[in-house]
Amino acid sequence: MSHQLNPYFQAGLDVMDQPCLVIGGEREAEEKSGRLLNAGARITVVSPALTPTLAEWVTTGRITHHQRDFENTDLDGVFLALNTINDDEALTAKVYKLAIAQRILINSYDNPTHSNFGMMALIHPGHLRLSISTSNASPALASRLRKDLEGLFDxxxxxxxxxxxxxxxxxxxxxxxxxxxxxxxxxLVRDFRVEGELHYPAQWRKYAEALLNCELDACGTEGRCEDCPLVSE
Incomplete structure (x- = not known):
């Protein structure tokens, strides 16, 4: 069984000196803000609290911070918005609706339904920018690929x-x-090569079948089913 997923159109977005909004102040906001900083964007973060790294960027003047919750006017004049809060469905829907009405690029963390562009897993050693997307089939796999490939480029x-x-x-x-x-x-690049091989989890087909056939009811209340083959090892 395979679901219809959005393959997206891959492109490099020029955000140099563009006003960009980041909603939230946790680890995901830090990672996305770092990527925007590397691309030369002008960043405003809206959040009651910040990670230590985000707070340092505020202190050094690299980003602007509004220490409060999101307000509708935060989107005024914004080129791109990243909502990194994924546990407030009402906020996510509101920000998306406002952004679309103002023709603003909007990405909602782990919520492609309320996004009009996707954030790829990114590898960026030096000048290289290598993005990885599974079309939302498995962000976890994209993250795994990113970590392994990061170690390859020394x-x-x-x-x-x-x-x-x-x-x-x-x-x-x-x-x-x-x-x-x-x-x-x-x-200069004639003899350059990237060589490697893929290693799959043992019995991955068995585990995938178990997951697809499991009702998953206990996962939401007890953490996992008793004797779950997916997490018992």
Whole structure:
């Protein structure tokens, strides 16, 4: 059985110097604010409380903070909004409705129904931006892939990519022949390879079948069913 999922249209969004709103002050807000900072956005965070890292960014002037709950006027003039609060359905619906009415890009954490764009798992060593999406089939798998791939791109890769950037600029400045430029730059990456293999959980089909056939009633009240094969090991 496979559900119809939104594959999204992958694109790089230019938020440089754009006003962006982050609702919430917990770990998810910190992670999303960090990504916006890396992209050069002007960030306002609305939350009664902040993580220590967010508080430090406020102190150093990197972000603006309104120490209160969300108000409708917080969306005025905003280019993009990220609602990182996922335990208040009424707030999520309200923010989404207001954002759509004002043609604002809105992402609600773990709630694609109340989002008009998706946030991909991101790997960003140096200049590289590698995004991972499972079309909301399994955000947990996207996170797992991100963690494993992050360990693959080491400091040497960052140095290598910096060298490629410098070489590309120098070649573009000095070499007028287009084919010669391409040949020189391709030579620098000719032998670059990424090699690896996938390791799947043992008996994953058995576990998936058990999950699909389980009523899951006890999971909401007791934490898990008795002798649940999914979490008993």
């Amino acid at each position: 400091e040497e890769f960052v140095d290598y990519l910096n060298c490629l950037a410098d070489a590309r600029q120098r070649v573009r400045d000095k070499v007028t022949n287009r084919e010669t430029r391409f040949a020189l730059l391709r030579a």
